[in-house]
Structure formats: C-alpha cells, structure tokens
Amino acid sequence: MSMLLEVSGVSVSFDGFKAINNLSFNIGEAELRAIIGPNGAGKTTFMDIVTGKTRPDEGRVIWGEKSVSLLKMSEAQIAQAGVGRKFQKPTVFEDQTVQENLLVSLKNPRSWLSVLTYRPTAEDLGRVDALAEEIGLSDQLTRLAGELSHGQKQWLEIGMLLAQEPRLLLVDEPAAGMTVTERQHTTDILVEAAKTRAVVVVEHDMEFVRRLNCKVTVLHEGSVLAEGSLDHVTANKDVIDVYLGR
Amino acid sequence: MQRSFIARNPSVLIFLSLLALFTLVVTVLSEGAGAGFISTSFIKTLGKTLCLCLIAVAMDLIWGYAGILSLGHFAFFGLGGYMIGMWLMYERTRLIVVDSLNQTEIPPTEAEVIEAIGTQIFGVVGSSDFPMIWAFADSLILQLALVVLVPGMLALIFGWLAFRSRVTGVYLSILTQAMTLALALYLFQNDSGLRGNNGLSGLQNLPGVTASQDIVSLWFLWASAFALGAGYFLAAWVVSGKFGSVICGIRDNEARVRFLGYSVEAYKLALFTLTACLAAIAGALYYPQAGIINPAEIAPIASIYLAVWVAIGGRGRLYGAVIGAAFVSLLSTWFTGGQAPDLPMGVYTVKWVDWWLVLLGVSFVLVTLFAPKGIGGLFDLIPTKKGSEE
Amino acid sequence: MRQIYAAALALLLFCVTALSAASQDTQDARAIQPLLQQHQAVIAKSSRKTIGPVIDAIAASGLPQAQQVLQVWAAKDMWIRKSDGHFFIGEKVGGKTYRLTDFDSGDVVGEFQKGDLKQLKPNSGIRALIATALVQFKLTDPDPAARADALQSVARNPSADQLAPLRASINSEANAALATQKLRLERLLTIRFGASDAERISAIEDMAGDLGVDLRATLNPVVTTVREATPTLPDANIAKTLTVGEDISTSEAYALLVAAKLAPAPVSDDVIRTALADHIDGGRVGDVPVAQLSDPAQRTRAYEALTNAGKVAPLVGEADIAQALANHVIYDRYLDPSAAVTAAAAKALKDIEVKVALNQTLDLGLDALSLASIYFLAAIGLAITFGVMGVINMAHGEFIMMGAYTGYVVQQIVPDHTLSILIAIPTAFAVTFAAGVVMERLVIRHLYARPLETLLATFGISIALQQLAKNIFGTQARPLTAPGWLDGAWMMNDVVSISYIRIAIFVLALIFLAVFLFIIKRTRLGLETRAVTQNPAMAAQMGINPGRVNMLTFGLGSGIAGVAGVAIGLFAKVTSELGSDYIVQSFMTVVVGGVGNIWGTLAGAALIGFLQKGIEWLNPSNTLAAQTYMIIFIIIFIQFRPRGIIALKGRAAGD
Known part of the structure; x- marks a missing residue:
C-alpha cells in the first residue's frame, strides 16, 4: 500500500528536553487513525512537525506519491499541499458569519491578488451549502461564528477544513467539552470524511476512540509505544504500565 | 444574487455623498470662489484635515482590520510630502533663479542655472551640490511617481523583513516605531540631502501658477477631497470581499489563516505596502497646504497620534477613522491655536494651550478603557431595520 | 658648599681667560661689577648683534647677582653712572632724581640727578635673549x-x-x-x-x-611636509614624489603650478562671464550674439574671439595643463632637512599610532560600557513590567522623567549635593512606585488581555504626564547636579580616561542587577511574580493574590525606572522630554536581549551600547547617523534572532 505520509526517525528537543524521540509514523490514503498517549507524550508536537510549525532536529517527513519533503515548506505551503489541521480549542473567525468562514476556506487560489478580485460564484456558494449540510449548520449560515455554541464551533472548524479539501486531516481532541449527542455527530463527520481521505485523530477519551473503530497508535515520551486495534494496544503491558503508572 | 459593490455597502455611498456635499458647501462659502465666509487659512486647515482623514483610513485598514498596530505610517506620509516637496522647491527656485540670472547681461548657461539653484536650496546646510536623490527633482511626472514608489519600497522592504521573521503584536509596533525614529534621525542630519532640520519650505507656492492662494487652496481642497473619496472607496472595496475576510482572520486568529493555506506574510506585506502608499499620497497633498515639511513631522509621536485618532474614532470601521481624525485634529487645532477660551477656576486659570494634551491623553485612556469602539460605536446604537440587509 | 666651589671655579676659569684682556682689580671674587665693567662698552651700546656673548657670560658667571642683573636690565631699570661707567639699579625717587643701588652689596649708593646717569633701554630682541638666559635661573x-x-x-x-x-x-x-x-x-x-x-x-x-x-x-x-612643484626634483628631504591623477588630482596639481607662478592661471567661468559682459559691442561679443551666450560652446567661441583680438588673457586648455604638468615634478618635501631624523620620527609616530589605536579601542570600550550601563538602567524597569509581566508601558520613559524631576525638587530643598542624591534615590523610588501602583490599579489591570490597547492607554498617560511636567516645571532644562566628588575623570593615560560619574552609573547598574536578581530569585514577591506570570489561575489556586502581585511588581518596575531617572538626570538635562529620548532604545534593549530574561536585557544593553559607540567611531562626525544605522542593524538583527539574544525556547516561549 502506498503511503500518503511517512514520518521516519524524527527527533526534536526544547532546551534539552526531548519532546519527540526517533518517531516513525505512516498513514495511507483514506485511512482513519487515532493517536493516544498521556500528557507530554508529544502528540501536539508531532502535529506541529507535520504542519510545519516546528522544525525537527533530525528525521524525514515525506508526503504524497511524489515523495516531497514537508520539512522545507512553510505552513501555508503544507496546507496547500493538502494537510488540514484542527486545533484543540475551536479556532474560527468569530467576527464573521458561518458562510464567510466557509467561503474563505474553500479550495481556491490562495494568492492575495486573486483573493482581492475574487467574488463568490454560484458553484462556490453551492459548495458552502453542501458543507453546511454535512456539518449540520445549514440554518446557521448568516449567524456570526462567535455566537455559535462550543460544539457548533468545533463542527464549523471541521467544515472549514473539509472545504479546504485536504488529503490528510489532523484533528486535535475534537470531542473535548462536547455532549454525548454532539460527540456522536462528530464521530459521524470524521468517519464520513475518512472515506475519501486520511484522518488522524488525537484524543484522550478512550470511549470516543473506541467509537471511531480504527487503528490506534500509542505515543509515549516522544516515540511510538504500540500500534494496532484498540483492543490490541490496551492489552499491551507497556501501555497499561504507562497509563496506570508503574 | 450578485449585487453591485455600492449596493451592498450603502455606507460608502453615504460617505461619498457627504464628502461631496461638504466640499461643495465649503467652496461656496470660501473666500476664493464664493461668499467669503470661510477664510483661506481655514480652507487650508480643512484641506489638511481631509488628508489626515485619508491617512487615518489607511491606518484603519492596517490596524483596525488587519490588527497590525503600525507606529510608522506617518513616516510614509512624511516621505510622500518630501517627494512632492522636492519638485515644488526645485521648480520654484529654478523659476526665480532663471528670472534673476536673465537680468544680467549675459544669459546663463544650464550649468550656471543648476549651480545657482543648488546654492539657493542647499545654502542653509552649507552646500551647493545636488545630492543623488534629487536626480529627478526637475520632472513633475517622475517625482509624482516617487511619491508612491519611495514610501512603497520602504514599506515593502521593511515589511518583508519584519513579517518574514514573524514579528507580531507589540513587538511589531515597537519595530515600526524604531523604523520611524531611524528615518527621522536620518533626515535630521544636514547631509541627508533634504536640508536637515530646515526641511523643505515654500511648498504652498505652485511654480508657474499665478492664481492667488485663495484659489490654490480650493484646488488642494478639491484634490484632497477627491483623494479621500477614492481612498475610502478603495479601502471599502478591499475589505468587502474575501480579502477582507482573510485580513480580519489574520487579526483574530493568525494561525488559523496560515493553516488554511494562506501565506499570512504576503497578505500583511501587500496591505502594509498599500496603506503606506495611501499614506504617502495623503502626505503629498498635505504638505503643499502646510507649506513646510521638516523631519520633526516624522517623529514617532506623530504616528502614535494617528493611532489615537483612529482609536477615538472607532477601529475596524472606515468612517470611524475619518470621524476620529477630523474630530481630534480639528479640536487640537482649535485648542492649541489659542482660540479656545481660558477656563478660570478660582486660583488657577486653565490655559488650553497648556492643558489640551493632558485632556487628550486622559480622554484617550478613558476611550480605551470604556469605549473601545470609539465614536463610531455610537452608530451601533441606532436601531437598524432588520431584514433589509439580507 | 659644592655650589660655592663650582661658582668659584667658574669665576676662576673666567678670570684666567679674562686676565689677558684687562687688568684685574683686586676685589671680592663674588662681585659682578668687574664682569660688567669688562664688557662695559658692549653693554652700553646694546646691540642685538654683539650682546649675545655678554649675556651668556653673565648667565654663566655663576654669581648669585647674575639673575638680578639680567632681570633689572630687561626691566629697563639698569643705569650707568656717567662718572665711572659703573652699572646700578636705578629707582626714581622724584622729579629727575634717581636712587642707585649696588648689585653686589645691595647698598644704596646715593641719589643722583638724571643728567649724571644713562638708562639702558634694551630692545625687544635683546630682552628676548635675556629672557632665554633667565630660564636657566628659573629652572x-x-x-x-x-x-x-x-x-x-x-x-x-x-x-x-x-x-x-x-x-x-x-x-x-x-x-x-x-x-x-x-x-x-x-x-x-x-x-x-x-x-x-x-x-x-x-x-x-x-x-x-x-x-x-x-x-x-x-x-x-x-x-x-610641504607640497611643492618645480621643474626638476631638488636635492632635499623628499617625502614622496606625486603622480598626477593618482596621488593628486589634475586641477589641484595645476593649482600648485599656478601658485608657484610656474604656469598661467586657468580662466574660470566667472572670469569668462565678466570678460564677456565687459566686451558687449552692439548686442554681440566677438561676433556671437548675446542671446546665444547661454550655450557654453558659444561662450568659448566668443571668448576666443576676444583673445584673438588681444583683449583678454588666453584660455588655458586641457592640453596646456597637461603640458605644464608634464614639465614639472610635484612632490611632498619634509621641512626638516635630515632624512634620517624624519625617517626615525615617522617610524616612531607609526609605532605610537598603533599603541594609540589600541588604547583608543580600550577607551571606546569603556565609553561603550558606560553607554550600555545607561541603557541597562533605563531598560531594567521595563525588563520587569514588559519582560516579566508582559505589560507594555509607553509611560515608562515618563517614570524615568518623574524620577529625575524628583531628584531636582529634592535638591531645591536639600542643598548639599551628596546628601540630596542619597535622599533623592529612595524618594524617587517611592514617588514612581506609587505612580506605577496607581496606574496599574486604574488602567492596566483592565487591559491585561489586550496588549495593544495597553500600549495605547499607557501612551495616553505618557502624553498627559509629559505635558503636566511641562506645565509644572516649564520647558527649559532643570539642573540635577552631581556631588563634587563625582566630578573629574579617571585618567589612565593621555588616551584612556573615564569620568567618575560614568563609573558611578556602571556601579549603579551592577547594583540594580544584583537587586533585581535578589528580588526575583530570593524573595516571596519574586516567587509569586514568576508564578503569576507563568500561570495566573494556578497561582490563584495556591493562595496567591494575582491582583496584589501584579500591582507590586508593576510598582517595583516603575520605582526602578524612577531611580534610573535620578542617575540619568545627573548627566543629561532634566526636561519633560527626558523619558521619550530613552523609551525606544529601552524597548529595543529588552526586545533585542530577549523578553523575560534579565540576562537578555543585560546582553541587549551591551549589544546596543557597543554597537552605537562602534558606529560612532566609524563615523565620528555624526551621532544622528550612528543612531539611524544602529536601529537599522537591530531591525536586521531581529530577522535572525526574532526572540532576542537569549531566547526562551519551546513551550515556555508561549507563541
């Protein structure tokens, strides 16, 4: 199976502290993957490296069938190459309407000159409507994003990422602070999204991970501790040690 | 579905109409072309105020919309003024010099004329040679181009350096302030090529124009009003579409914009440069009305006042910037010009010339604390008819 | 005793040589009159040409009276008694009566009528010779x-x-x-x-x-050296023969020839113009219509026509100049004729220059160090409010100003400078501490989440404070005088020196650094401050009152600014603009050094201080330009170290 993203031998340290230590991680097209691990395991740093926010001290990050290295690209270039990222806290443009939020995220030319002269086409507006339908915000299009509930903001952000049409979606703790029904909806959106693209979900909540029903990677102290189905990894003795404390 | 830009932004139309009306009324009441109720010096004050409104619009774009508190836009304003001032001063001196040399028995050669102009202009700094930067001063067209190009290039280079190293927030503000200080200090030197702290003077005289200042002041009023109208329209158009969404996004959440695949630095740079050019045009119209420009005009404090105007007027809404600049600068002229009546308070008489800045400083603190939306925020209190917008 | 022997010996020697010339009176060997008498005629004649040996003889006589004789002579108080030709000190006692005193005995000889006497009036040349001879006595x-x-x-x-x-x-x-x-x-x-x-x-x-x-x-x-031009190189101590076009420009070289009257002066444009104006004849000059004379070529033609008519001096063309220069050598000649001496002197000077350069570097280093101390003093308060708390206080400069004015006011009340400075420092701290606390309570507290608005609000306060100071103290500079023991400078040699006041400021900066480190690392307030800045919510859970800690920390930063103001006021003029002169540099210092780290501030101050002095050294005439280039350097520096010299990395940097 050809890999979409290959991370191999990556290490990074902050002031002597090794946040990521010789980490290797692969994911293929149209795959759903969950990453779990205790606090400080390096989950967020891992995302930072893939999206270009943090430069690793060593290692390789290879992307796509042309096998380009992501390490030399800026955040914006990586995003344009097809990596979408959702932050832990919902980050949407609160002063703008849901429609504007989605329009600005649509996969269109990103250069400032083309954006300056851009006016939404009927097709774009149609895409926005479809996306709003998908994330369940159809009747909120003209509301300011800042007025939405916490869960709605999370969905809007996922919707914005989907509007980007990424090939890899990195999602950081999407279910935090959600009600049970909201979680269900979030799971549906992610599982649906993973049918056409790779989705990596970082999550603390085992119940949520179980519902995703996918391969799980356990991170600990900056490297991969175990990989496999949830039942497989939870049976692993190392993992139990890490989670229960020695 | 797609309505025209004006139709979607009625405030632009209202603003442009009010501006046109204002210009018309002032013209009718002026000394130069009308009833004579408004003195020529006040026409100039009004014209200058319009220019200040234009730079305030530029400031609002970069600060109110994109969230970049630039403390350097008056540097671009001043540079624009210097660029047009070079032509005004050169051409006017040339006419005077040619006139006086033609009185002599032998007609002057080209070299003699240039030598004499150089002596006239640079005598105060003990030189008579034209520095390199005056190479185009004899051409109005080229110097007009430089009005935009020089500040634009400075903004481009500075912005490129600052934005690519991800300097943001207050750090960027301090950096822009440092840039302004560096430019002002440079211009203060006698060998800066721009007459040191003497600056450029006599700019109110248009070379070759025989019309009186009464008339010329009206021309500049009209030009300033037109520039403000055009600048306002351009600014409103820029922020109305997706570009506006992106720059507001940068203000509210820079990382999100970046991870959506937008090159935040390119947007900031484009907007920074655009607003610098707007500021420069405002300056190029302002200083011929002020008559003199010197490096003190560029001092960092001026740019901070600009921020004060925009904050008092109301950030993130273009008309707020215009209101703030017009209101505060006219009030400032009134108070510091000595027209405001002194306030006797028993043992102490408050002289507004002395106390105006204290009042401004304190009211600015109060606005920041209690009315972050500024004067423009008052418009939000007007009940709008729901449904007409969407 | 030895001196007497030496004097006697000298006299003896002299007597031996003099014996052949004149008969020797049997007199006291310590008398000077015989010596004077021996040269009586020459002294009485007093000619610049012949007097030299006599003055030398008197000076070399070794007699104690010799100095007095020379002084009296130079002061035109020496008189000749016509009767015997002896010399005496003359003193006017009234009318035409003079009292004479003997050189040797010091006794008054008597009073004489002017007609019996002759006054010696040495001319200026002789007096100069006497003065030189007197040097020996003075020495x-x-x-x-x-x-x-x-x-x-x-x-x-x-x-x-x-x-x-x-x-x-x-x-x-x-x-x-x-x-x-x-x-x-x-x-x-x-x-x-x-x-x-x-x-x-x-x-x-x-x-x-x-x-x-x-x-x-x-x-x-x-x-x-002097620069000269001659047809051939003379036999003299030549420093260098110059090549026209390389060592000296053609026009300068030709000007030398003209000055040496070796070539005709070139005809300047002004001369041409005047000549043309003088020879206008019926609207034409030498066949060229006046109207065409705005063209340089036509001017030349007209002038040449005048030349041909013999009315004006001919133009000196480029060929003439080249020819003249080819026929002459231009050289630098040492005024001192001895090549060996000039070579030795040049070598010695070169060696000295190297040493001087080294010492100047040291001096520059000291200068830079004291400038760095000043920036550090100005910035250390900011390092607390901005660096530790993250509050950007544009009124920081005005706190410095308040400190300086406090020092001034204290000095008006307590006239003793040492005492007043000692009082001023805690007073300034108290005043600005209070101002800082009030400002934090009233304004900054409400804006912690909005740094840009803190910048604006504190700027409003800065405008108001500055204008208030202007209203209270006026616009003219107020003196803050340093104690007398801080006057003067420590001179290491003729090149290296540093004023005591700068040493004091350096010491003060060190004390501030120590105090700062002590407060932050060793006191409860420091601990609580660090806790609150790192995690206010957590700190509050631990029973720390973040409001109180922020207030005190801000007060501390402001108070330190006030003390810095006293120090800065000692060498700068105290005006209402004192603070705004330092605010940008202070922020630069903190930003360049790295926010949130006192060592960073120290490094930033050092970098900026040394940089500014270094640039000033490269371009000493222009301190404005130095500041310009320094700021440009800082803008570029931030490209490479956006977080400053000493950067906090990773999560602690909090981006």
Missing part, C-alpha cells in the same frame, strides 16, 4: 613651584636656546618629580632642536612608544 630657582612654572613655560613655547640651560639644570634638580619632567622635556627639546642628527634620533628612540600628547605634538612638526 634652578630654589622654589619648586617656580621651577615647575619655568618648565611649563618652556614646554609651552619651546626654543632651541632653552635646551642648554635645561640640560644644565637637570643634575642639580632635587625634586624627583620635577627631575623626571625635566628629563622628558629635555628629550622632547632634543628631538626638535638637537645639534646633531644622531642626538635627535637617539632622543626619538628614547621616547619610542610613549603615548603622551606632548610627544606627538613634538614629532608631528618634524614630519610635516
């Missing part, structure tokens, strides 16, 4: 102060004839310090006036490596 004057005076006057106005008396006075010098000075001056005079090249060269070599300004002032005239 051996019993009073050390008089000797020091004499040394100084010789050093100020050296001449060749002072060399011998100076040398003669060295051996008998009892005062060690003066002896050293005399030896040094002797070497310097020898360099300039030494009799032989060997003597001068050895003097130059003796002084090698000395940094004194006086040595350089002595050596420089030795290697002074």
Whole structure:
C-alpha cells in the first residue's frame, strides 16, 4: 500500500528536553487513525512537525506519491499541499458569519491578488451549502461564528477544513467539552470524511476512540509505544504500565 | 444574487455623498470662489484635515482590520510630502533663479542655472551640490511617481523583513516605531540631502501658477477631497470581499489563516505596502497646504497620534477613522491655536494651550478603557431595520 | 658648599681667560661689577648683534647677582653712572632724581640727578635673549613651584636656546618629580632642536612608544611636509614624489603650478562671464550674439574671439595643463632637512599610532560600557513590567522623567549635593512606585488581555504626564547636579580616561542587577511574580493574590525606572522630554536581549551600547547617523534572532 505520509526517525528537543524521540509514523490514503498517549507524550508536537510549525532536529517527513519533503515548506505551503489541521480549542473567525468562514476556506487560489478580485460564484456558494449540510449548520449560515455554541464551533472548524479539501486531516481532541449527542455527530463527520481521505485523530477519551473503530497508535515520551486495534494496544503491558503508572 | 459593490455597502455611498456635499458647501462659502465666509487659512486647515482623514483610513485598514498596530505610517506620509516637496522647491527656485540670472547681461548657461539653484536650496546646510536623490527633482511626472514608489519600497522592504521573521503584536509596533525614529534621525542630519532640520519650505507656492492662494487652496481642497473619496472607496472595496475576510482572520486568529493555506506574510506585506502608499499620497497633498515639511513631522509621536485618532474614532470601521481624525485634529487645532477660551477656576486659570494634551491623553485612556469602539460605536446604537440587509 | 666651589671655579676659569684682556682689580671674587665693567662698552651700546656673548657670560658667571642683573636690565631699570661707567639699579625717587643701588652689596649708593646717569633701554630682541638666559635661573630657582612654572613655560613655547640651560639644570634638580619632567622635556627639546642628527634620533628612540600628547605634538612638526612643484626634483628631504591623477588630482596639481607662478592661471567661468559682459559691442561679443551666450560652446567661441583680438588673457586648455604638468615634478618635501631624523620620527609616530589605536579601542570600550550601563538602567524597569509581566508601558520613559524631576525638587530643598542624591534615590523610588501602583490599579489591570490597547492607554498617560511636567516645571532644562566628588575623570593615560560619574552609573547598574536578581530569585514577591506570570489561575489556586502581585511588581518596575531617572538626570538635562529620548532604545534593549530574561536585557544593553559607540567611531562626525544605522542593524538583527539574544525556547516561549 502506498503511503500518503511517512514520518521516519524524527527527533526534536526544547532546551534539552526531548519532546519527540526517533518517531516513525505512516498513514495511507483514506485511512482513519487515532493517536493516544498521556500528557507530554508529544502528540501536539508531532502535529506541529507535520504542519510545519516546528522544525525537527533530525528525521524525514515525506508526503504524497511524489515523495516531497514537508520539512522545507512553510505552513501555508503544507496546507496547500493538502494537510488540514484542527486545533484543540475551536479556532474560527468569530467576527464573521458561518458562510464567510466557509467561503474563505474553500479550495481556491490562495494568492492575495486573486483573493482581492475574487467574488463568490454560484458553484462556490453551492459548495458552502453542501458543507453546511454535512456539518449540520445549514440554518446557521448568516449567524456570526462567535455566537455559535462550543460544539457548533468545533463542527464549523471541521467544515472549514473539509472545504479546504485536504488529503490528510489532523484533528486535535475534537470531542473535548462536547455532549454525548454532539460527540456522536462528530464521530459521524470524521468517519464520513475518512472515506475519501486520511484522518488522524488525537484524543484522550478512550470511549470516543473506541467509537471511531480504527487503528490506534500509542505515543509515549516522544516515540511510538504500540500500534494496532484498540483492543490490541490496551492489552499491551507497556501501555497499561504507562497509563496506570508503574 | 450578485449585487453591485455600492449596493451592498450603502455606507460608502453615504460617505461619498457627504464628502461631496461638504466640499461643495465649503467652496461656496470660501473666500476664493464664493461668499467669503470661510477664510483661506481655514480652507487650508480643512484641506489638511481631509488628508489626515485619508491617512487615518489607511491606518484603519492596517490596524483596525488587519490588527497590525503600525507606529510608522506617518513616516510614509512624511516621505510622500518630501517627494512632492522636492519638485515644488526645485521648480520654484529654478523659476526665480532663471528670472534673476536673465537680468544680467549675459544669459546663463544650464550649468550656471543648476549651480545657482543648488546654492539657493542647499545654502542653509552649507552646500551647493545636488545630492543623488534629487536626480529627478526637475520632472513633475517622475517625482509624482516617487511619491508612491519611495514610501512603497520602504514599506515593502521593511515589511518583508519584519513579517518574514514573524514579528507580531507589540513587538511589531515597537519595530515600526524604531523604523520611524531611524528615518527621522536620518533626515535630521544636514547631509541627508533634504536640508536637515530646515526641511523643505515654500511648498504652498505652485511654480508657474499665478492664481492667488485663495484659489490654490480650493484646488488642494478639491484634490484632497477627491483623494479621500477614492481612498475610502478603495479601502471599502478591499475589505468587502474575501480579502477582507482573510485580513480580519489574520487579526483574530493568525494561525488559523496560515493553516488554511494562506501565506499570512504576503497578505500583511501587500496591505502594509498599500496603506503606506495611501499614506504617502495623503502626505503629498498635505504638505503643499502646510507649506513646510521638516523631519520633526516624522517623529514617532506623530504616528502614535494617528493611532489615537483612529482609536477615538472607532477601529475596524472606515468612517470611524475619518470621524476620529477630523474630530481630534480639528479640536487640537482649535485648542492649541489659542482660540479656545481660558477656563478660570478660582486660583488657577486653565490655559488650553497648556492643558489640551493632558485632556487628550486622559480622554484617550478613558476611550480605551470604556469605549473601545470609539465614536463610531455610537452608530451601533441606532436601531437598524432588520431584514433589509439580507 | 659644592655650589660655592663650582661658582668659584667658574669665576676662576673666567678670570684666567679674562686676565689677558684687562687688568684685574683686586676685589671680592663674588662681585659682578668687574664682569660688567669688562664688557662695559658692549653693554652700553646694546646691540642685538654683539650682546649675545655678554649675556651668556653673565648667565654663566655663576654669581648669585647674575639673575638680578639680567632681570633689572630687561626691566629697563639698569643705569650707568656717567662718572665711572659703573652699572646700578636705578629707582626714581622724584622729579629727575634717581636712587642707585649696588648689585653686589645691595647698598644704596646715593641719589643722583638724571643728567649724571644713562638708562639702558634694551630692545625687544635683546630682552628676548635675556629672557632665554633667565630660564636657566628659573629652572634652578630654589622654589619648586617656580621651577615647575619655568618648565611649563618652556614646554609651552619651546626654543632651541632653552635646551642648554635645561640640560644644565637637570643634575642639580632635587625634586624627583620635577627631575623626571625635566628629563622628558629635555628629550622632547632634543628631538626638535638637537645639534646633531644622531642626538635627535637617539632622543626619538628614547621616547619610542610613549603615548603622551606632548610627544606627538613634538614629532608631528618634524614630519610635516610641504607640497611643492618645480621643474626638476631638488636635492632635499623628499617625502614622496606625486603622480598626477593618482596621488593628486589634475586641477589641484595645476593649482600648485599656478601658485608657484610656474604656469598661467586657468580662466574660470566667472572670469569668462565678466570678460564677456565687459566686451558687449552692439548686442554681440566677438561676433556671437548675446542671446546665444547661454550655450557654453558659444561662450568659448566668443571668448576666443576676444583673445584673438588681444583683449583678454588666453584660455588655458586641457592640453596646456597637461603640458605644464608634464614639465614639472610635484612632490611632498619634509621641512626638516635630515632624512634620517624624519625617517626615525615617522617610524616612531607609526609605532605610537598603533599603541594609540589600541588604547583608543580600550577607551571606546569603556565609553561603550558606560553607554550600555545607561541603557541597562533605563531598560531594567521595563525588563520587569514588559519582560516579566508582559505589560507594555509607553509611560515608562515618563517614570524615568518623574524620577529625575524628583531628584531636582529634592535638591531645591536639600542643598548639599551628596546628601540630596542619597535622599533623592529612595524618594524617587517611592514617588514612581506609587505612580506605577496607581496606574496599574486604574488602567492596566483592565487591559491585561489586550496588549495593544495597553500600549495605547499607557501612551495616553505618557502624553498627559509629559505635558503636566511641562506645565509644572516649564520647558527649559532643570539642573540635577552631581556631588563634587563625582566630578573629574579617571585618567589612565593621555588616551584612556573615564569620568567618575560614568563609573558611578556602571556601579549603579551592577547594583540594580544584583537587586533585581535578589528580588526575583530570593524573595516571596519574586516567587509569586514568576508564578503569576507563568500561570495566573494556578497561582490563584495556591493562595496567591494575582491582583496584589501584579500591582507590586508593576510598582517595583516603575520605582526602578524612577531611580534610573535620578542617575540619568545627573548627566543629561532634566526636561519633560527626558523619558521619550530613552523609551525606544529601552524597548529595543529588552526586545533585542530577549523578553523575560534579565540576562537578555543585560546582553541587549551591551549589544546596543557597543554597537552605537562602534558606529560612532566609524563615523565620528555624526551621532544622528550612528543612531539611524544602529536601529537599522537591530531591525536586521531581529530577522535572525526574532526572540532576542537569549531566547526562551519551546513551550515556555508561549507563541
């Protein structure tokens, strides 16, 4: 199976502290993957490296069938190459309407000159409507994003990422602070999204991970501790040690 | 579905109409072309105020919309003024010099004329040679181009350096302030090529124009009003579409914009440069009305006042910037010009010339604390008819 | 005793030589009158040409009266009694009556009518000779102060004839310090006036490596050159033969020829213009219509026409100039004829220059260090409010100003400068601490989440405070005088020096650093401050009151600014704009150094101080330009170290 993203031998340290230590991680097209691990395991740093926010001290990050290295690209270039990222806290443009939020995220030319002269086409507006339908915000299009509930903001952000049409979606703790029904909806959106693209979900909540029903990677102290189905990894003795404390 | 830009932004139309009306009324009441109720010096004050409104619009774009508190836009304003001032001063001196040399028995050669102009202009700094930067001063067209190009290039280079190293927030503000200080200090030197702290003077005289200042002041009023109208329209158009969404996004959440695949630095740079050019045009119209420009005009404090105007007027809404600049600068002229009546308070008489800045400083603190939306925020209190917008 | 013997010996020698010329009176060997009588005719005639040996003889007589004789003579108080031709001190007692006093006995001889006497009136040339001869006496004057005076006057106005008396006075010098000075001056005079090249060269070599300004002032005239042009190179001490176009421009070279009257002066444009104007004839000059004379080519044509008519001097064309230059050599010639001496002097100067450069570097380093201390003082308060708390306080400069004005007010009340400074420092701290606390309570507290608005609000406060200071203290600068013991400078040698006040500021900066470190690392407030800045919510859970801690920390930063204001006020003028002069540099210092780290602030201050001094050194005439370039450098520096010199990495950086 050809890999979409290959991370191999990556290490990074902050002031002597090794946040990521010789980490290797692969994911293929149209795959759903969950990453779990205790606090400080390096989950967020891992995302930072893939999206270009943090430069690793060593290692390789290879992307796509042309096998380009992501390490030399800026955040914006990586995003344009097809990596979408959702932050832990919902980050949407609160002063703008849901429609504007989605329009600005649509996969269109990103250069400032083309954006300056851009006016939404009927097709774009149609895409926005479809996306709003998908994330369940159809009747909120003209509301300011800042007025939405916490869960709605999370969905809007996922919707914005989907509007980007990424090939890899990195999602950081999407279910935090959600009600049970909201979680269900979030799971549906992610599982649906993973049918056409790779989705990596970082999550603390085992119940949520179980519902995703996918391969799980356990991170600990900056490297991969175990990989496999949830039942497989939870049976692993190392993992139990890490989670229960020695 | 797609309505025209004006139709979607009625405030632009209202603003442009009010501006046109204002210009018309002032013209009718002026000394130069009308009833004579408004003195020529006040026409100039009004014209200058319009220019200040234009730079305030530029400031609002970069600060109110994109969230970049630039403390350097008056540097671009001043540079624009210097660029047009070079032509005004050169051409006017040339006419005077040619006139006086033609009185002599032998007609002057080209070299003699240039030598004499150089002596006239640079005598105060003990030189008579034209520095390199005056190479185009004899051409109005080229110097007009430089009005935009020089500040634009400075903004481009500075912005490129600052934005690519991800300097943001207050750090960027301090950096822009440092840039302004560096430019002002440079211009203060006698060998800066721009007459040191003497600056450029006599700019109110248009070379070759025989019309009186009464008339010329009206021309500049009209030009300033037109520039403000055009600048306002351009600014409103820029922020109305997706570009506006992106720059507001940068203000509210820079990382999100970046991870959506937008090159935040390119947007900031484009907007920074655009607003610098707007500021420069405002300056190029302002200083011929002020008559003199010197490096003190560029001092960092001026740019901070600009921020004060925009904050008092109301950030993130273009008309707020215009209101703030017009209101505060006219009030400032009134108070510091000595027209405001002194306030006797028993043992102490408050002289507004002395106390105006204290009042401004304190009211600015109060606005920041209690009315972050500024004067423009008052418009939000007007009940709008729901449904007409969407 | 020895001196008497020496004097007697000298006299004896003199007598032996004099014996053949005149019969010797049997007199007291210590009398000077016989010596004067021996030269009576020459003295009475007083001619500049012949008097020299006589003055020397008197000076060399070794008699104690010799100095008095010379002084009286120079003061035109020496009279000849016509009756016997003897010399006396004359003193007018009234009318035409003069009282005469004998040189040897000091007794009054009697009063005489002017007609019986003749006054000696030495002319200025003779008086100068006498003055030189007197140097010897002054240099051996019993009073050390008089000797020091004499040394100084010789050093100020050296001449060749002072060399011998100076040398003669060295051996008998009892005062060690003066002896050293005399030896040094002797070497310097020898360099300039030494009799032989060997003597001068050895003097130059003796002084090698000395940094004194006086040595350089002595050596420089030795290697002074003049630029001359002649048809052929003369046999002289040539420093360098110049090549036209490389060492000297064509126009300068030609001007030399003109000045030496070796070539005709070029006709300047102004001369042409005047000549043309003088020869306008019917609207034409030499067939060229006046209207066409705005063209330089036409002007030349018209002028040549005038030349051909013999009315004006011909133009000097480029070919003429080239020809003239080809026929002459241009060279720099040493004024001093001895090539060996000039070579030695040039070498010595070069060695000195190297040493001076090294010392100047040291001096520059000290300058930079004191500037860095000033920036550090100005910025350390900001390092707390901005660096630790993240509050950007544009009114910080005004706190510095308030501190300086507090110092001024205290000095108005307490006139003793030492005491008033000691009072001013805690008072300034208290005043600005209070101002800082009030400002934090009223304004900054409400804006913690909005840094840009803190910037604006504090800027509003800055405007108001500045104008208030103007209203209270006026616009003119107020003096804040340093205690007397801080006046003056510590001079290491003629090149390196540092004023005491700058040393004091350096020490103060060190104290501030220590106090800061102590407060942050060792006190409860420091601990709580760090806790609150890192995690306010957590700190609150632990029972720390974040409001109180923020208030105190801000007050502390402001108070330190006030104390810095007193220090800065000591050497800068206290005006309402004092603070705004430092605010941008202060922020630069904190930003360049790295926010949130006192060592960063220190590094930033050092970088900016040394940089500014370095740039000033490269372009000493222009401190404005130095500041400009420094700021540009900082903008570029931030490209490479966006987080400053000492950067916090990773999560702690909090981006």
